[in-house]
Amino acid sequence: MLSLSPFPLLVSFVLALAVGGAAAADPRTVPHSMDQRVQACTLCHGKEGRATPGGFFPRIAGKPADYLYHQLLNFRDGRRNNDGMRYLLDHLSDDYLRLIAQHFASLDLPYPPPLPPQGSAADLARGEALVRRGDPARDLPACTACHGAAMTGVRPAVPGLLGLPRDYLIGQLGAWQTGLRKAFAPDCMAHVAQRLSPTDVAAVASWLAAQPLPADPHPAAPTTEPLPLRCGLTPPAPGAAK
Numbered sequence: 001m002l003s004l005s006p007f008p009l010l011v012s013f014v015l016a017l018a019v020g021g022a023a024a025a026d027p028r029t030v031p032h033s034m035d036q037r038v039q040a041c042t043l044c045h046g047k048e049g050r051a052t053p054g055g056f057f058p059r060i061a062g063k064p065a066d067y068l069y070h071q072l073l074n075f076r077d078g079r080r081n082n083d084g085m086r087y088l089l090d091h092l093s094d095d096y097l098r099l100i101a102q103h104f105a106s107l108d109l110p111y112p113p114p115l116p117p118q119g120s121a122a123d124l125a126r127g128e129a130l131v132r133r134g135d136p137a138r139d140l141p142a143c144t145a146c147h148g149a150a151m152t153g154v155r156p157a158v159p160g161l162l163g164l165p166r167d168y169l170i171g172q173l174g175a176w177q178t179g180l181r182k183a184f185a186p187d188c189m190a191h192v193a194q195r196l197s198p199t200d201v202a203a204v205a206s207w208l209a210a211q212p213l214p215a216d217p218h219p220a221a222p223t224t225e226p227l228p229l230r231c232g233l234t235p236p237a238p239g240a241a242k
Helices: 006-025 039-045 065-077 083-089 094-105 121-133 166-178 188-193 198-209
Strands: none
């Protein structure tokens, strides 16, 4: 008859007590907060949504809530072409997308300094002229006419242009030129982008990416001034003329 050593049984018993005690003393719970729920967003957009100017992903912290909300709708519904974003948002409701937008819009975080300017002095001057004055001969309004004199955006739905990486700006203008990015009709940004040459795009992006944020980096208050172009910032009302 074989005799069984009590040692393995004792070890198993002690380990069971230790695991059970640890579980009772330190229950693992997942916090029910938007910070926890949006971790998939910050994996790409940076800590708390404040991406650095060296990457392709844009900063989303502090952007106007309606702008963020409508971009989430655009990704989910195919007006913006990004398979990763569409996969993340595919099954989320409008109400939940608005909660995500409001979360990031509420973040008031400092911006990193801009990177050194890229391009010649002539190219940067060309970019500044287009941003500040546009080109009436080509039916190009100034960027500041819609995005605000300080270029930090205008509540509730116009985004800022500062604090964005040069490559991101070039990519988005290119997407509007080719139709990969669309907005609600009438798509005023497509109108603008399709009138820019490749040299214009590089100049505008280079100048904007090199600008520091003003002392007050927040989006400007809503204005009653008419925009220079008809612009579909929000979904058209049911039955509205397009």
